[in-house]
Every structure is written in C-alpha cells, then in structure tokens.
Amino acid sequence: ETGVTQSPTHLIKTRGQQVTLRCSSQSGHNTVSWYQQALGQGPQFIFQYYREEENGRGNFPPRFSGLQFPNYSSELNVNALELDDSALYLCASSLRLAGDETQYFGPGTRLLVL
Amino acid sequence: DQQVKQNSPSLSVQEGRISILNCDYTNSMFDYFLWYKKYPAEGPTFLISISSIKDKNEDGRFTVFLNKSAKHLSLHIVPSQPGDSAVYFCAASVNNNNDMRFGAGTRLTVKP
Numbered sequence: 001e002t003g004v005t006q007s008p009t010h011l012i013k014t015r016g017q018q019v020t021l022r023c024s025s026q027s028g029h030n031t032v033s034w035y036q037q038a039l040g041q042g043p044q045f046i047f048q049y050y051r052e053e054e055n056g057r058g059n060f061p062p063r064f065s066g067l068q069f070p071n072y073s074s075e076l077n078v079n080a081l082e083l084d085d086s087a088l089y090l091c092a093s094s095l096r097l098a099g100d101e102t103q104y105f106g107p108g109t110r111l112l113v114l
Numbered sequence: 115d116q117q118v119k120q121n122s123p124s125l126s127v128q129e130g131r132i133s134i135l136n137c138d139y140t141n142s143m144f145d146y147f148l149w150y151k152k153y154p155a156e157g158p159t160f161l162i163s164i165s166s167i168k169d170k171n172e173d174g175r176f177t178v179f180l181n182k183s184a185k186h187l188s189l190h191i192v193p194s195q196p197g198d199s200a201v202y203f204c205a206a207s208v209n210n211n212n213d214m215r216f217g218a219g220t221r222l223t224v225k226p
Contacts, residue, residue, distance in 0.1 A: 004157065031212075035216075041218050042118070042203050042217050043158070043203070043216045045212070045213050045214060045215070048212035056213055090157055090158070092157075101212075102160050102163065103214065104160060105157030105158045105159070106157045107155065107156050108157050
C-alpha cells in the first residue's frame, strides 16, 4: 500500500508569483483534502475534492484553487502569492465510506514566499 | 475563530509515566474527534478517534476521553515512551465531514 506523497518538498517563490503543489493519494482513496499549516498553528482546511469535484471549502480566497484527476491525484494552485502564504501545505487522502473517513496525511510541501 | 484549542503548547513527562494531553472545543455541533501525532518533516499521523456517542475509546497505550458537557477531550498515553515524543494535534468535525478543525498542537517530550 502506497502512502500519500507530495511534491515538491520545498519551494521558494516571490510575492505575486503563482505556485502549483501536487499530491498523490494513498492507494484506494478517492478523496483529497488540502490544509495550510502556518508556523506554530494547527492545519487549516483549504478545500476537499471528491470524484474530481470540489466538496467543501474553508475560509480561503478564490486565488486558492485545486484540481483532482481521474486517478485521484490532486493539485493545489495559489495565484498572486502573498508573504502570508508562507506555510506548510498538507495534503490528506481518505476513502469515502459511511462511518469512517479518516484522513491520512502526506509529508507536506514547505512554501516560502519572499 | 479558533473552535478547537490546545492550551498547553508543551508537556514533558518521564518515561513510564502517564502523559495527559488536553483539548477544548467551542462548537457544540462537533461530533467526531481525532488525535494526530506529528514528527518533524512528516505529515500528521492518525492516532485515535472518538465519536460523540462514546465517552471513551482505547487503543493499546492510548485512550481518548470525551466530556461533552464540558466540551473537553483528553488523550492519555500510558506508559509513555521516548518514541512518543512528537507534536500532538486534536481535531474535530461535524459528522466526520471534510472540514476538520485542528488545535494548535502540544509538543510532548518523554524523557528517558
């Protein structure tokens, strides 16, 4: 069983640029969620994708967008980067079944915006 | 809007003793609670969960207690081991749905 993987591991961008982060879900999982974890805080929910459709969104502006592909992998895109976007971005996958949607996290992508 | 709070940023215990990590929440709609453990350079790892229909769930050395009236849950680790040293996050959701709210984490250090 392959776990959740994310790429790249680290990234440095400048303010105003755009970034794409990638996530491969755990084998057999059909749902992907993205979180932003700022330093000293817990992860904050950005959005979730299920069957290639957005299935819930947290309090993040539209410049945060995503995609899910038929193989259930996913991308997080952030446009017009701001300094406060510097954070660890976590992807979590889960299997949508009644009663248990435990999310399994990847190692994250650390983004630094200068 | 911090609906899940972990008021202790750090905790240090001796190996073999009990570790008790606490978590408070404000949203009475939360009905599913989870604990995750995070090592440096890794993503959070699921540890244990509890639904609001229970007040206790046990898995080996880990037990989670839920006090709905106080909107409080705790994670007990007995006996604590040095390998348990990590950051522990409490999380809560409504109906185990997608919008999981996390606390800020508690860094546990277990000393040999």
